[in-house]
Amino acid sequence: MRLSRHFLPVSRETPADAQIVSHQLMLRAGLIRQTAAGIYAWLPAGHRVLRKIEQIVREEQDRAGAIELLMPTVQSADLWRESGRYDAYGPEMLRFKDRHEREMLYGPTAEEVITAIFRDSARSYRDLPRTLYNIQWKFRDEVRPRFGVMRGREFLMKDAYSFDLDEAGARHSYNRMFVAYLRTYARMGLSAIPMQADTGPIGGDLSHEFIVLAPTGESEVFYHRNWEQLRSLDVDADDPAALQAFVSGLTADYAATDEKRDPAREAAAGDALRQSRGIEVGHIFFFGTKYSAAMGMTVQGPDGSAITPQMGSYGIGVSRLMGAIIEANHDANGIIWPESVAPYQVALINLRADDAACAAAADEIYAKLMAAGKDTLYDDRDERGGAKFATADLLGLPWQLVIGPKGLASGVVEMKNRRTGEKAELSPESALARLIG
Structure with a gap:
């Protein structure tokens, strides 16, 4: 969604x-x-x-x-x-x-x-x-x-x-x-x-x-x-x-x-x-x-x-x-929802909705997550990054996947576990593999 x-x-x-x-x-x-x-x-x-x-x-x-x-x-x-x-x-x-x-x-x-x-x-x-x-x-x-x-x-x-x-x-x-x-x-x-x-x-x-x-x-x-x-x-x-x-x-x-x-x-x-x-x-x-x-x-x-x-x-x-x-x-x-009852499994956050590369990468990842049956809430709003992070933490979805221009330039996205707070920079393919299993 x-x-x-x-x-x-x-x-x-x-x-x-x-x-x-x-x-x-x-x-x-x-x-x-x-x-x-x-x-x-x-x-x-x-x-x-x-x-x-x-x-x-x-x-x-x-x-x-x-x-x-x-x-x-x-x-x-x-x-x-x-x-x-x-x-x-x-x-x-x-x-x-x-x-x-x-x-x-x-x-x-x-x-x-x-x-x-x-x-x-x-x-x-x-x-x-x-x-x-x-x-x-x-x-x-x-x-x-x-x-x-x-x-x-x-x-x-x-x-x-x-x-x-x-x-x-x-x-x-x-x-x-x-x-x-x-x-x-x-x-x-x-x-x-x-x-x-x-x-x-x-x-x-x-x-x-x-x-x-x-x-x-x-x-x-x-x-x-x-x-x-x-x-x-x-x-x-x-x-x-x-x-x-x-x-x-x-x-x-x-x-x-x-x-x-x-x-x-x-x-x-x-x-x-x-x-x-x-x-x-x-x-x-x-x-x-x-x-x-x-x-x-x-x-x-x-x-x-x-x-x-x-x-x-x-x-x-x-x-x-x-x-x-x-x-x-x-x-x-x-x-902090347990995975079994979370409204969505993944919060997909596009930090720059006005950036064509970010939008294209986020759209592609979103399509792959949905095709794999992974319920995803895609934050594609034209909002500041801080507001998006706050919404994701408040709603408490198990995983956050962050797409930003700096990361994409280096070929990585950021993946965060909501419960532990652990963060990792991964290639989009590796992040998808972890989430889809």
């Missing part, structure tokens, strides 16, 4: 109402714009990042055996009355009536909808186990939306729901998703710690939050220092015993949110205990028959008896992840 034709409204000034780094940088880099309290428009560059995050989430859900569908954003209040949650959920639920005076709501989550869909379709034990997932916009009417996309009212969420014949199967589904989440975050360059957590309005007796450590996080967290090290995620997810042993081994080191602290385990950790704040980037729940029983779901078992399926639900805040990634990847000059 040529920057002269892009819609990328960057700003040098830090917005006064943005309190944390991710919110500040998302506004300054032209990724989002607020349209109402806690509600944002995703501008082109931000939308590209959002879709890349979504695709990683989708691929790891598919790898875990989950099946994608798409559920509505607007739900009937009658479904929530069946489960008993309509009156209990609280003021975060946006409720309204349609023109026929039917009570509706903008879904904050989808346990009721998916339970009704599966209840009306599954008949036999042969229809289980199944895990279904949905990537859809949700709405929770936060009393004080803040921190940009970290605590907004409208957000993009992946929510998955498992259906199993018995508790052993349901816990296996839970463990599969547990590992899928860790793999998802690792692909985005994040180290997320699973922590025992309260189940809240979702319900159930087993729950883990996945927390990325950050000073601006909303949760106080306590963990063993071993969680600061990378962990292998190599396990056969189809073997229930191996998977259970793997998850148990991963969670042997202490980690918990403030609500689930264990004084005895903290004392055992001794000097290895760490305290920090963290950002929740995912939450998984096992809640047994809470929804299936309340909504009358049964399937015929192998012996002909009626079985109420066991359920779990698994949420990832897709849009929230974007803020968490920035909180974990930035410096004084701007964002």
Whole structure:
């Protein structure tokens, strides 16, 4: 994409109402714009990042055996009355009536909808186990939306729901998703710690939050220092015993949110205990028959008896992840995107748009990068070099390739790694070979 034709409204000034780094940088880099309290428009560059995050989430859900569908954003209040949650959920639920005076709501989550869909379709034990997932916009009417996309009212969420014949199967589904989440975050360059957590309005007796450590996080967290090290995620997810042993081994080191602290385990950790704040980037729940029983779901078992399926639900805040990634990847000059989610891989900077040789060389390199499938943002604007460098650093693309008259006269271009700051002068052919691989 040529920057002269892009819609990328960057700003040098830090917005006064943005309190944390991710919110500040998302506004300054032209990724989002607020349209109402806690509600944002995703501008082109931000939308590209959002879709890349979504695709990683989708691929790891598919790898875990989950099946994608798409559920509505607007739900009937009658479904929530069946489960008993309509009156209990609280003021975060946006409720309204349609023109026929039917009570509706903008879904904050989808346990009721998916339970009704599966209840009306599954008949036999042969229809289980199944895990279904949905990537859809949700709405929770936060009393004080803040921190940009970290605590907004409208957000993009992946929510998955498992259906199993018995508790052993349901816990296996839970463990599969547990590992899928860790793999998802690792692909985005994040180290997320699973922590025992309260189940809240979702319900159930087993729950883990996945927390990325950050000073601006909303949760106080306590963990063993071993969680600061990378962990292998190599396990056969189809073997229930191996998977259970793997998850148990991963969670042997202490980690918990403030609500689930264990004084005895903290004392055992001794000097290895760490305290920090963290950002929740995912939450998984096992809640047994809470929804299936309340909504009358049964399937015929192998012996002909009626079985109420066991359920779990698994949420990832897709849009929230974007803020968490920035909180974990930035410096004084701007964002530093991991390559897997960057809006573009290369910032191609022509220092002299009015120089015919520079323009010709930059155009040729741009064409070769695009032909090789390397997403490139080509800064061909008639701007000063300093402004172009500032934009490239703010936007945080992994690589910068700089074309200037002095370098071209010597047969070289400058290549910079945004994360390390390392620079090298290379021939255009060598630079292309490094970038294209």
